[in-house]
Amino acid sequence: MAMKDLLKAEDIKKALDAFAAAESFDHKKFFEMVGMKAMSAENVKKVFQALDVDASGFIEEEELKFVLKGFSKEGRDLTDGETKAFLKAADKDGDGKIGIDEFEALVHE
Numbered sequence: 584m585a586m587k588d589l590l591k592a593e594d595i596k597k598a599l600d601a602f603a604a605a606e607s608f609d610h611k612k613f614f615e616m617v618g619m620k621a622m623s624a625e626n627v628k629k630v631f632q633a634l635d636v637d638a639s640g641f642i643e644e645e646e647l648k649f650v651l652k653g654f655s656k657e658g659r660d661l662t663d664g665e666t667k668a669f670l671k672a673a674d675k676d677g678d679g680k681i682g683i684d685e686f687e688a689l690v691h692e
Contacts (some may be wrong), residue, residue: 586633586654591625594618595654609654614690624687631686641680644670
């Protein structure tokens with residue numbers, strides 16, 4: 584399922600533009616701007632599946648670096664600092680990756 588099937592293209596563009604500068608990414612504001620905070624848990628999990636490029640059931644650090652590209656090919660790569668901060672915020676069990684329930688909890692926190 585494509586991201587544009589789950590979220591409005593104009594919301595995605597607005598959010599990507601807001602965090603275009605390196606070291607500006609804020610996952611809470613991003614999720615709100617793209618409309619994910621208002622989504623059902625089921626639809627947030629569909630977004631997770633679209634971002635889980637290797638279909639492992641987890642978003643690993645390497646996938647997380649490219650998370651903005653998962654929303655649009657125009658998205659930038661996250662910096663190492665942004666990637667680590669995002670992972671730390673979401674990885675509640677400390678296994679070094681984000682599971683589907685951790686992702687859903689992060690979006691709705």
